[in-house]
Amino acid sequence: MINAPTRNSRIMIAATALALCIPGVARSQISAATHEPVAPPEPSRVELRPARILIWSDLNVPGFAPGATMAVVHGDPGANRDYIIRLRFPAGYRFPVHWHPNSEHVTVLSGTFLLAMGNTADQSKLRSYGPGDFIYAPARMSHYGGAKTATVVQLNGTGPFAINLGVAPASK
Incomplete structure (x- = not known):
């Protein structure tokens, strides 16, 4: 019954x-x-991407120190659709104040990631984030940071992905 x-x-x-x-x-x-409108995902396509096959390339951003690398895990960061990238920073790396036109969802995969929000890089305001920690940064939020130890973070977002140096203009 x-x-x-x-x-x-x-x-x-x-x-x-x-x-x-x-x-x-x-x-x-x-x-x-x-x-x-965000382009919809392809419903019949499943992607499996083992970490060992990721292709890492230099993160060449004017104003950023050399040494950081990036790998595309899913999608096309330059297109108006969902993407996932990984960023790898060597120990001691620092990146300057910058902002993005779209929001970011960051998960620390390994190492100690450093981040602070603000218009001026004040190293005393950096907070440490470790493996498994999550950070949400809204669109147009100025931030800066780096890595205390060798670090890998995964960044999820909707493109197009862009890095703009300096302070974000006031929201409209």
């Missing part, structure tokens, strides 16, 4: 359904706010 759903099981089903709907609603609101 099948038991009728209990009040708790109905609440769990409703909460699960709501949790599954929120990402789609949030994506549509973000796309509407930027007035540029």
Whole structure:
């Protein structure tokens, strides 16, 4: 005999359904706010990317010290679609105040990542983040930082990815 759903099981089903709907609603609101539709993912394509096959290249950004490298894990950071990149910094690396036109979702994979928000690089304000730590930086938020030890971070976002040196202009 099948038991009728209990009040708790109905609440769990409703909460699960709501949790599954929120990402789609949030994506549509973000796309509407930027007035540029985000290209949808290809539904029949699964990507498996072992870390050992990533292709690392120098991160050549004017104003940034040499030594940092970048690998594209998924997507095209230069296009108007989702992407995932990894950034690798040597111990002691520092990057200057800069900002991005789109938000960033950063997860520290290894090492000790240093980051602070602000318009002036003040080394005393840097905070340390370790493996598993997550950082969300809104679009146009000026920030600076580096790495205390050899560090790899993974950055997820929606392109096009751009690095702009200096202080972000006031939001409109």
